[in-house]
Each structure stands twice: as structure tokens, then as C-alpha cells.
Amino acid sequence: MEVTDKNAKPKIKLAVYWGAACGGCCVSVLDVHESLFDVVAAADLVFWPIALDTKYKDVEAMADQEIDVTLFNGAVRNSENEHLAHLLRQKTKVLVAYGSCAHMGGIPGLGNFSDREGIFERVYDTTETTVNPDKIRPQQETKMKEGILELPEFYNDVRSLDQVVDVDYYLPGCPPQTERLVEVFMAIVTGAELPPKGSVVGALEKSQCDECNRKKTDNKTIKEFHRPIDIQDDGETCFLEQGVICMGPATRGGCGVRCIEGNAPCRGCYGPPADAKDPGAKMMSAIGTMIDSNEEEEIKKIVDQIDDPAGTFYRFSLPGSIIRRKLL
Amino acid sequence: MEEFKPTIVSFLCNWCSYTGADLAGTSRMKYAPNIRVIRVMCSGRVDPTFVLTAFKEGADGVLICGCHPGDCHYHEGNYKCLRRYHLLQKYIQQMGIHKDRLRLAWVSASEGKQFAELANEMTETVTALGPCEIKEVMETLA
Amino acid sequence: MSKRITIDPITRLEGHGKVEIFLTDEGDVDNVYFQVPELRGFEKFCEGRPVEELAQIVTKICGVCPGCHHMASGKAADAVYGVEPPPTAKKLRELFYMAHFVHSHIAHFYALAAPDFVVGPTAPAAERNVLGVINKVGVEIGTEVLKQRRIAQEIQALLGGHQTHVVMNIPGGVRKGLTAEQRDDIVEKSKGFIEFSKFSLQVFNDIVLGNETYVDIILNGPYSLKLHSMGMVDENNKVNFYDGKVRVVDVEGNEHCKYSPNEYMDYVEERVEPWSYLKFPFLKKIGWKGFVDGQDSGVYHATPLSRLNAADGMATPLAQVEYDRMYETLGGKPVHATLAMHWARLIELLYSAERALELAEDPEIIGTDLRAPLDNVPNEGVGIVEAQRGTLTHHYWTDEKGIVTKANIVVGTTNNNAAICMSLKKAAQGLIKKGVEVNDGILNMVEMAFRAYDPCFSCATHNQPGKMPLVVNFRNKEGEIIRTASRD
Numbered sequence: 001m002e003v004t005d006k007n008a009k010p011k012i013k014l015a016v017y018w019g020a021a022c023g024g025c026c027v028s029v030l031d032v033h034e035s036l037f038d039v040v041a042a043a044d045l046v047f048w049p050i051a052l053d054t055k056y057k058d059v060e061a062m063a064d065q066e067i068d069v070t071l072f073n074g075a076v077r078n079s080e081n082e083h084l085a086h087l088l089r090q091k092t093k094v095l096v097a098y099g100s101c102a103h104m105g106g107i108p109g110l111g112n113f114s115d116r117e118g119i120f121e122r123v124y125d126t127t128e129t130t131v132n133p134d135k136i137r138p139q140q141e142t143k144m145k146e147g148i149l150e151l152p153e154f155y156n157d158v159r160s161l162d163q164v165v166d167v168d169y170y171l172p173g174c175p176p177q178t179e180r181l182v183e184v185f186m187a188i189v190t191g192a193e194l195p196p197k198g199s200v201v202g203a204l205e206k207s208q209c210d211e212c213n214r215k216k217t218d219n220k221t222i223k224e225f226h227r228p229i230d231i232q233d234d235g236e237t238c239f240l241e242q243g244v245i246c247m248g249p250a251t252r253g254g255c256g257v258r259c260i261e262g263n264a265p266c267r268g269c270y271g272p273p274a275d276a277k278d279p280g281a282k283m284m285s286a287i288g289t290m291i292d293s294n295e296e297e298e299i300k301k302i303v304d305q306i307d308d309p310a311g312t313f314y315r316f317s318l319p320g321s322i323i324r325r326k327l328l
Numbered sequence: 329m330e331e332f333k334p335t336i337v338s339f340l341c342n343w344c345s346y347t348g349a350d351l352a353g354t355s356r357m358k359y360a361p362n363i364r365v366i367r368v369m370c371s372g373r374v375d376p377t378f379v380l381t382a383f384k385e386g387a388d389g390v391l392i393c394g395c396h397p398g399d400c401h402y403h404e405g406n407y408k409c410l411r412r413y414h415l416l417q418k419y420i421q422q423m424g425i426h427k428d429r430l431r432l433a434w435v436s437a438s439e440g441k442q443f444a445e446l447a448n449e450m451t452e453t454v455t456a457l458g459p460c461e462i463k464e465v466m467e468t469l470a
Numbered sequence: 471m472s473k474r475i476t477i478d479p480i481t482r483l484e485g486h487g488k489v490e491i492f493l494t495d496e497g498d499v500d501n502v503y504f505q506v507p508e509l510r511g512f513e514k515f516c517e518g519r520p521v522e523e524l525a526q527i528v529t530k531i532c533g534v535c536p537g538c539h540h541m542a543s544g545k546a547a548d549a550v551y552g553v554e555p556p557p558t559a560k561k562l563r564e565l566f567y568m569a570h571f572v573h574s575h576i577a578h579f580y581a582l583a584a585p586d587f588v589v590g591p592t593a594p595a596a597e598r599n600v601l602g603v604i605n606k607v608g609v610e611i612g613t614e615v616l617k618q619r620r621i622a623q624e625i626q627a628l629l630g631g632h633q634t635h636v637v638m639n640i641p642g643g644v645r646k647g648l649t650a651e652q653r654d655d656i657v658e659k660s661k662g663f664i665e666f667s668k669f670s671l672q673v674f675n676d677i678v679l680g681n682e683t684y685v686d687i688i689l690n691g692p693y694s695l696k697l698h699s700m701g702m703v704d705e706n707n708k709v710n711f712y713d714g715k716v717r718v719v720d721v722e723g724n725e726h727c728k729y730s731p732n733e734y735m736d737y738v739e740e741r742v743e744p745w746s747y748l749k750f751p752f753l754k755k756i757g758w759k760g761f762v763d764g765q766d767s768g769v770y771h772a773t774p775l776s777r778l779n780a781a782d783g784m785a786t787p788l789a790q791v792e793y794d795r796m797y798e799t800l801g802g803k804p805v806h807a808t809l810a811m812h813w814a815r816l817i818e819l820l821y822s823a824e825r826a827l828e829l830a831e832d833p834e835i836i837g838t839d840l841r842a843p844l845d846n847v848p849n850e851g852v853g854i855v856e857a858q859r860g861t862l863t864h865h866y867w868t869d870e871k872g873i874v875t876k877a878n879i880v881v882g883t884t885n886n887n888a889a890i891c892m893s894l895k896k897a898a899q900g901l902i903k904k905g906v907e908v909n910d911g912i913l914n915m916v917e918m919a920f921r922a923y924d925p926c927f928s929c930a931t932h933n934q935p936g937k938m939p940l941v942v943n944f945r946n947k948e949g950e951i952i953r954t955a956s957r958d
Contacts, residue, residue: 020508020510021533022531022536024530024532024634025533027533027534031620031633034613034616049486055478055479056478077510078507078509080486080507080508106530108510108511110527111510113515113518114514119509119511119514123513123514123749129738129751129878130739131739132742137744138743138745138746139744142744142745146474146492146500146501147490147492149490149505151747154747174530174635229641229642229844229872232841258631258632260631262636263631263637264645267523277377278377280376281375281380284376284415284419285375285376287415288415289411294397299410306415307873308422308519308523309415309419310422311422311518311523313419322380323383323425323462323466324466325465325466327423327425327465328465422518
């Protein structure tokens with residue numbers, strides 16, 4: 001399947017690795033579908049546990065910066081994730097925080113509402129089908145008669161990739177929309193000038209609202225908030241104007257408004273737009289402007305209709321936000 | 329053991345509440361020194377990131393003061409602040425920060441005495457709550 | 471003195487895992503441990519979220535079978551509200567779900583399973599990948615695989631908005647319907663799926679079943695475990711992925727139990743080991759007897775083969791013919807040969823394609839009644855579906871506003887945790903013995919025991935270098951390496 005061309009550029013070495021991840025980002029790489037031939041013509045995949053049999057030892061044996069680009073997806077949840085983040089940083093020229101989890105913590109970041117013991121207690125003790133009278137917990141070292149078995153340490157906190165190592169670029173999304181990945185990949189391969197280090201790539205500078213096709217007026221005023229289950233969505237009108245929380249105003253565009261195409265309000269997986277560091281703060285500001293009341297009691301009543309602001313405004317970004325974990 | 333002295337970051341709007349606080353000062357009213365004043369043009373200028381950053385940097389309490397409803401120099405600014413405040417309250421409580429650590433009050437330019445009382449009251453409340461540990465918790469990983 | 475072989479990480483599957491093989495002094499396998507080093511804690515951080523949001527949070531448990539979690543969650547949320555979606559909504563969900571199975575089963579077979587059979591389990595490593603498969607069966611197939619997978623993804627995007635982390639479900643129904651034109655397009659595409667499924671079964675028939683060596687490996691290789699089989703069935707006891715009751719049959723094929731979603735806690739329990747983050751489900755009524763197989767063991771599996779074992783047949787005609795043929799060829803029901811899971815998977819592929827066509831041709835599929843009203847106070851509910859790799863259970867409790875207070879999730883692959891441990895051990899014991907040189911082919915055949923269960927990730931990657939670099943270190947009890955066998 002290789003294209004042999006004397007004038008062909010040398011292939012770039014590409015790695016894709018996952019921390020605390022779901023595999024969706026790897027699927028997004030595969031969703032290049034038939035363009036896979038073009039990707040493969042330009043890149044040598046050197047490390048991708050889901051697809052290739054390269055082992056950790058092989059990465060350790062690589063020279064520093066031998067890998068041209070690593071797409072690191074998944075959050076940093078345990079010591080194995082952290083170790084690989086450091087290892088890949090060392091072996092990689094351009095390290096990309098790929099997907100929401102690496103960017104700002106992602107869905108696993110919701111674990112920051114709890115801690116190790118809180119999670120262990122639910123998973124290994126109190127779940128209704130679990131029978132564990134001796135309160136066994138996974139251990140970093142277990143001595144069996146044959147030898148010692150090891151597991152990584154599960155940290156109290158979930159972290160984004162840049163909270164552990166220096167990151168060159170961020171490619172947001174849960175997962176990133178494949179077309180955006182291809183655009184970034186082609187830019188790298190063709191040697192185009194890359195934006196300054198630390199930039200968000202593969203996403204628009206403006207918010208979702210810019211791309212969204214739903215009908216909207218200039219002046220959003222909300223008298224009452226509704227959960228999606230409380231309304232019959234008309235399929236056409238801006239969610240916020242129907243009283244349903246939509247993270248569009250506080251989220252970068254670039255995904256093709258895919259959730260809204262499915263008639264579900266945006267939940268913010270592309271992270272905050274360029275002018276806002278903290279997506280939840282941005283959303284709170286936006287909602288503050290939209291609430292149509294100046295009476296304190298009425299305002300309190302309207303705000304009370306927003307269930308779970310922390311879990312909605314920071315659905316994908318809790319570890320990467322200003323208050324990045326709950327005080328227990 | 330050292331007695332706990334809270335740090336309360338305070339955003340005061342230029343036209344009403346900052347002037348009111350100033351009046352307390354020029355009138356030689358004594359009030360708790362724990363209030364660290366930051367002057368903003370309007371309470372509507374207080375972005376949620378200001379409040380959250382204050383807690384992140386180690387504030388034990390955050391006090392926002394603005395003009396009384398109807399008196400805002402920019403008409404609507406204090407109402408925007410009021411709405412954001414209630415949202416922030418709901419959010420910080422979800423994050424384990426006690427609701428009494430964040431407070432919004434209306435203070436007019438002539439209410440020097442009220443400002444002093446407010447400062448003392450809030451300091452007493454936050455002292456009783458103890459230090460806000462969110463900064464320490466965020467800095468201690470694993 | 472205990473010698474040790476470590477495989478870390480295991481690769482070509484979804485998720486993190488490692489295998490520790492301990493040898494006796496003689497060089498036979500003493501014991502094998504399969505360890506899962508990852509955990510994220512969904513059962514904890516779903517607490518406090520509105521229940522209708524869970525369908526979009528739990529898809530992130532897995533980016534390969536997000537549709538499965540979405541369906542289980544949607545059904546659980548319906549149960550929480552005590553509501554039944556209208557017929558059109560249910561059919562749209564099931565149609566989405568069939569496309570989801572098509573994409574996953576195609577990709578798994580061609581990228582992960584086929585190399586071991588089409589090219590050969592001990593063939594040179596460089597050929598043992600999807601490229602090797604294509605060399606054997608033709609270049610058009612590779613493009614066709616990518617194309618069929620793309621079409622299945624497009625149907626998912628059409629019905630579900632987000633093509634991976636689908637958003638279609640809402641308590642009481644779905645958010646979006648189908649137009650007549652979209653339906654016509656799906657009808658054509660479903661016919662394409664059926665043709666491709668038939669072709670894939672033909673490939674399996676010609677290249678695997680037509681080869682005595684492979685049939686011998688399937689039937690007589692160290693890959694057989696006599697375990698209870700679990701799968702969801704409809705009211706006629708035919709395989710159904712979307713709805714029905716969960717049926718378990720014993721090693722002889724007799725019904726052990728058949729339960730509806732609300733009863734699952736009476737039949738399944740989970741235990742914890744300190745050397746793995748993943749729990750080990752077992753059958754409650756039998757109890758945990760250890761990592762053993764047999765009629766008296768509580769260990770069970772939930773895989774395509776388990777589903778076919780647990781059912782009386784397939785609900786669609788072409789798949790039924792293949793079902794009968796498989797059991798005839800392999801000597802009757804139930805089948806315990808682990809590698810037959812690959813065959814069962816292709817039969818399911820055909821069923822998914824046929825069922826997709828049935829649903830697409832149903833006049834109700836373009837109905838406009840998509841949501842039932844929520845009249846009840848939300849409380850508690852269970853939703854069960856078949857994920858590609860096993861029975862999936864979501865159980866939610868909420869307060870009276872519908873905010874989640876607790877969640878319990880038993881995931882497809884989790885059902886198979888104990889069985890996978892045992893399959894790996896049996897394969898290693900059968901293959902690694904005193905006097906046997908532990909080489910690349912042997913190690914691959916150990917991995918085949920794992921691969922049959924369908925690792926969570928379906929990969930249609932094109933560029934597998936064919937290399938399976940593996941280093942096997944033999945250590946003495948001081949931990950010093952005394953010998954190394956490796957392949958690049």
C-alpha cells in the first residue's frame with residue numbers, strides 16, 4: 001500500500017496513545033475512512049496500543065524526540081498515565097493534547113467531585129451487585145504465591161495533560177471531529193507554518209453559536225429554565241431561547257454542531273473560546289445576562305431551575321478549570 | 329497555635345460602595361482589617377473568574393458590594409451582578425465551598441457605618457468557618 | 471524458583487491490560503494472571519447528574535461501543551420514569567443499534583480476527599494483519615471494509631446526531647425522526663450490509679472451515695472452556711440485542727435462569743481481587759467456586775457465542791440457516807470452543823443486517839410520535855441490552871426530581887473477566903511446556919485466546935506493520951533476567 005515516489009517526503013513518525021480514555025479518540029483517527037491511504041502514505045505509525053503491538057519497552061528504547069508527532073488522548077488518572085505522559089514527552093517533538101480528556105480532563109474529570117476512597121468505596125463496596133465482605137481493594141502490590149503482581153497507583157485527582165507535562169498543541173473535542181484532525185495533520189505533513197506553541201488547533205476561534213443553524217434572535221431573555229425532558233423541542237429554535245441550557249456560547253466551534261444536529265443541546269466538549277479561560281465562568285456570565293429579572297426572589301427561583309451547574313458547565317473541563325476539584 | 333486571620337477579597341464598585349467604604353475610613357470608623365479591597369467601576373464588572381480566582385489563590389471569603397437596586401451608575405450593572413452571584417453561589421456550594429464565604433451586599437456612598445458593620449460581620453462569620461482549604465487541596469495532588 | 475513472562479501492555483484491543491505468566495521449574499505454566507490496571511469511576515461520578523444527561527455521559531465509557539451504553543442508559547432512564555417509548559421511537563433506536571453492530575462486527579473480524587485464520591496463527595508476523603488478509607482475499611475487500619464501516623457510521627450519525635457519542639435518546643423516546651428519503655437510503659444500505667455479511671461468512675467458510683488444520687485448532691486446541699452462557703432473547707427465545715430477557719444456559723445447554731431487567735441482582739454478583747481494578751461477575755445462585763470451569767462453576771461468559779448458545783435460534787431467516795450450520799458442523803449445542811466466537815460474530819453480523827432492513831422497511835419507522843409524556847415521579851430503573859461483547863446492565867436510582875443518587879453498571883466485557891483469565895491460562899498451559907521454544911507463533915496463539923472475546927475496540931486500521939514486538943524475560947527469583955526470547 002505504500003506509494004513509492006522518489007520525490008516523496010520522508011514519512012513522519014506518528015504515535016497515538018491513551019491515558020484514562022474511552023477509545024473514541026482512536027476511533028476518530030480511524031474515521032478518516034478511505035483517506036486512511038493518504039494518512040498511511042505520509043506517516044509511519046510507530047506506537048498505538050489499540051492497533052499495533054509496539055510495547056512500552058520499544059518506546060523506552062527510542063531516541064529522544066524520535067517521534068515527530070504524538071496524539072496523546074485521555075486524562076491523567078493514575079501513575080501509569082503519568083509515566084507515559086513523561087516518557088512520550090521525552091521521545092516526541094510535537095506533543096498534542098488530543099481530545100477533551102487530554103485538553104481539560106474530559107468526562108473522567110468528573111471524578112474530581114470525589115476522590116480515590118470515594119470512588120473505591122462505591123465501586124468495590126457499596127455497588128449493589130458487589131459482594132466484598134473483606135473490603136478488598138486493588139493494591140499497588142499484591143503478593144501471590146508465584147510472585148508479586150503490580151498495579152498503577154490511582155490518584156485522588158484527575159489531571160489534564162498540561163498539568164503533567166509541557167504540551168505543544170491542543171486539539172479539542174470528544175472526540176475531535178475527524179475533518180479537523182485531517183486539516184491539522186495535512187498542515188504538519190505539508191510543512192505549513194504552525195501556530196505558536198500552546199495554541200488550540202483544529203477548532204474555530206469563535207463559539208458554537210456562530211456555526212449553529214438554529215433560529216436565534218439578537219436578544220436572548222430567559223424567564224424560566226427547563227430541562228430537555230420538560231419541553232417539546234421544536235427542532236428549529238435556539239435551545240437557550242427555549243429555556244434549555246446549551247453550552248454553545250461558551251464553547252468553541254469546529255465540531256459541525258453535531259449534537260445540535262441530533263437535537264440535543266451542546267454540552268461543551270470543544271472547550272472555551274479563545275477569549276475565555278474557564279468555560280463555566282463564561283457560561284455563568286452569559287446566563288447572568290440572559291436571565292430576564294431584576295427581582296432577587298425571582299432570580300433565585302430561576303437560578304434554582306438549573307440543576308447541577310457544576311456538572312453541566314464543567315462537564316468536560318473540571319480538572320482544567322479554575323476550581324479544579326471539589327473540596328471534600 | 330496562631331489565631332486564624334481570614335483574608336477576604338472584596339470587590340467594591342467605584343460609585344457607591346467604594347465611596348461608602350472610604351467614608352468609613354475618613355470617619356475613622358474601626359473595622360476588621362481582613363477586607364482586601366479591589367475597586368471596580370461597577371459590580372457588574374465582577375466576572376465569575378474574579379471570584380473563582382480569589383478562592384483559588386487562597387481567599388477565605390469573597391465580598392462583592394454594589395449600588396442599591398435602581399441606583400446603579402450604569403443602570404443595569406448591579407442586576408447582572410445579582411444574577412451571576414446566585415449562580416456562583418449554587419456552583420461554589422457544589423464544589424464544597426461554604427455559602428457564607430461568598431457574599432453580595434448593597435452599600436451606598438453614604439453608608440460608611442453599614443460598610444464597617446458588614447466588614448466586621450463577614451470577618452466574624454469567616455473566622456468561625458476557619459480557613460478555606462480549596463487552595464491547599466488543589467495544590468496537593470495524588 | 472518461579473520464572474515469569476510478562477506481556478505489557480496487551481495490544482490490539484480496547485483498554486489497558488497485562489498478562490503475567492508464571493512457570494514452574496520444569497518450564498510448564500504454573501499460573502496466569504490477567505490484570506486490568508485502569509478505572510475511571512463512572513458509578514461514582516454519575517451521582518448528582520440529571521438522569522437524562524447520563525445517556526450522553528455513559529457513552530464515554532467506551533468510544534467503540536458508545537451506542538450500547540447509550541441504549542442501556544436510555545432504557546434505564548425510561549424505567550426510572552416508568553414510561554414506555556412509542557413504537558416509532560423503539561424502532562428508531564433498534565435501527566441505530568443494528569447499524570452500530572454492523573460497524574463493530576465487520577471491523578473486528580477483518581482487522582483483528584481474520585489475520586489469525588485467513589493468514590494463519592503461526593504465519594510470519596509480518597503477514598499476520600489486515601494487509602496480509604487483503605493479500606489473500608483481494609484489494610477490493612480492504613476498500614469495501616472501510617466503505618461498509620463508513621456507511622454504518624453515517625447511519626449512526628443520521629439517527630443519533632453525533633456519530634460516535636450518540637445523543638438520540640431522551641427519557642420517553644428519541645429526539646429525532648426519519649424522513650421518507652432518509653429511510654429509502656437506509657433500505658438500500660441495509661441490503662448492502664446483507665450482501666457484505668454473506669460474503670464475510672463465505673470468506674470464513676472457504677478459508678477457515680475449508681482448512682482442516684484450522685478446524686482442528688478450533689475444536690481441539692487449548693481454547694475450550696465449559697461455562698454457562700448468557701445472552702438476551704426475545705419472547706420466542708431468539709437472539710435480540712436491543713430488548714428482551716436475559717437467559718443463561720448451563721454447560722449442557724439447559725436453561726439455568728431467564729430474568730427480566732429488574733431481577734438482575736438476584737442472579738449476578740461481582741467479586742474483587744486485589745490484583746486487578748476490574749471486578750469479576752459470577753452467577754449468584756451457583757456461587758463463586760474459583761477460577762474453574764464446569765457445570766458447578768459460577769463463572770459464565772457473555773459473548774456472541776454465548777448469545778447463540780443461550781437462544782433457541784435467530785429471528786431472521788438467513789442468519790437462522792447459518793446458526794443451524796454452525797451447530798451442525800461443531801457437533802451440536804452448546805458449543806464451548808472459544809474460537810467459535812468468531813463464527814458466531816459473523817452470524818450476528820448477518821442478523822444485524824437483516825434486522826436493519828426489516829426495521830427500515832417497517833412503515834412505522836418514519837412515524838412522528840417520538841416521545842411519550844413523563845407522568846410519573848422518577849425513582850429507580852434498570853436498562854439491559856446486549857453490547858457487542860456481552861450483556862450490559864445500567865441501573866439508576868434518582869430523587870423525586872430525577873437527579874441521580876446512585877448508579878450501578880455491569881459492563882459487557884466485565885462479564886467475561888474470569889473467563890478471559892481462564893482462557894489465557896488454558897491456552898498458555900497448552901502451548902508453553904517444557905522443551906517448547908517460546909517463539910512468536912506460540913505467543914500469538916496465547917493472545918488468540920484473548921482476542922476471541924472481541925476486545926472493545928474495533929480497528930479497521932490499514933497500517934499494521936505486521937510486527938508484534940514482544941520481549942519475553944525469564945527471571946529467577948532474584949528478579950535477574952536469565953534468558954530472553956524476543957521478536958521484533
